[in-house]
């Protein structure tokens with residue numbers, strides 16, 4: 001299959017292909033999604049094949065209007081409050097599914113369904129033109145960093161999908177906050193741009209942020225979170241602020257180049273500006289989130305780079321999404337000078 005890259009002006013073409021049950025990747029404010037008609041079971045099945053995604057990992061249903069959620073989920077007053085406050089935007093809300101309204105291919109066989117209204121006018125127009133909500137997992141090969149530009153999608157999925165609607169780089173760079181509202185205790189299953197305290201302010205109730213709020217013997221709440229994620233083929237290590245001096249000395253002593261991803265301040269402090277194999281993350285965790293996945297992909301594509309060192313950001317709420325994705329990409333491993341000397 002030849003995979004097309006469509007410009008904004010070619011949206012009708014993309015809608016036509018989706019209506020026929022084929023796959024089209026679409027832009028959002030977080031990352032690119034892999035779209036299929038959520039009401040066409042055969043189309044939804046193709047998403048799992050194209051991504052190589054485990055079939056028990058449910059999909060997010062993307063809508064163009066909040067009212068569309070009523071068709072397939074039970075929208076509680078507290079869910080409505082959050083939709084009013086944060087939609088369109090990077091918040092996915094999990095609610096009880098209305099029986100018989102969605103394929104098990106969408107819900108992964110759960111009694112709940114995840115919904116989100118993306119803050120991208122082009123994609124909302126696409127959903128309107130198709131006339132059905134679209135499922136939309138991140139448009140990467142399962143386990144790889146999520147795509148923040150159309151070229152990333154093409155790299156992973158060309159030949160497997162009909163096309164991608166190109167709307168430039170996404171603004172946020174990491175996926176939406178996933179909030180479980182299907183039980184009485186609201187819980188964040190995946191951190192994102194919208195923080196727990198923002199949600200608490202609107203809800204007027206406490207939001208669990210432990211990401212482990214189910215007993216160990218129960219099924220994980222967000223099935224996707226149990227898999228290794230966002231990981232390039234290369235070895236990735238997190239680096240704490242205080243370890244960068246040693247990390248740079250170590251990197252510069254290696255025969256093969258080591259990829260370094262760090263803040264502008266660290267680049268200046270260690271006089272690395274303009275050097276090869278340095279990927280600037282900008283001034284803070286928010287800018288870093290926009291550059292994390294593209295940086296990992298950049299070094300993944302450079303054959304001689306075998307190891308990537310990436311800055312952890314300070315532990316504050318605004319950096320939670322960045323640190324969460326980085327920790328997953330690094331398999332929780334930190335750079336440790338002592339250990340690395342023996343590498």
Ligand code: TXA
Pocket residue numbers: 028030031032033034057058059060090092094107110112113114116118136137138139174175176178189190221222223224225
């Ligand atoms: O920003 C985003 O959310 C992007 C863009 C494209 O919208 N989409 C995205 O989808 O990140 P995906 O499939 O890569 O991640 C969805 C996460 C997975 O961890 C999945 O297990 C979880 O949400 N999820 C989906 N439905 C669920 C449900 N009913 N209950 C619990 N977790 C669910």
Ligand code: MG
Pocket residue numbers: 137138146
């Ligand atoms: Mg994903």
